[in-house]
Amino acid sequence: MSNAAFDSATQPVAQPTPIPLRELLPWVVFGGLLLLLALYFVGAEQGATSLVPGMYVHEFVHDGRHLLGFPCH
Numbered sequence: 003m004s005n006a007a008f009d010s011a012t013q014p015v016a017q018p019t020p021i022p023l024r025e026l027l028p029w030v031v032f033g034g035l036l037l038l039l040a041l042y043f044v045g046a047e048q049g050a051t052s053l054v055p056g057m058y059v060h061e062f063v064h065d066g067r068h069l070l071g072f073p074c075h
Contacts, residue, residue, distance in 0.1 A: 045072045 044067050047053065048060045060067075060074070067074050 044070060048074060 043059055044063045047063070048057075052059075064074065
């Protein structure tokens with residue numbers, strides 16, 4: 003039995019294709035906006051700056067707020 007069938011020099015090698023920045027940029031901006039929105043709700047959605055009436059959002063993100071070091075009471 004020949005080792006030629008297992009020779010890595012004859013195997014095609016897959017080359018990664020670079021993603022153009024023009025295609026990647028909208029997704030980066032979208033992800034950044036989502037992260038800023040999440041940061042607002044975790045860090046500032048309470049009291050006088052609250053956009054949502056009541057304490058529902060505050061209670062929902064309460065543990066995450068303390069985990070990230072935001073004071074709330």
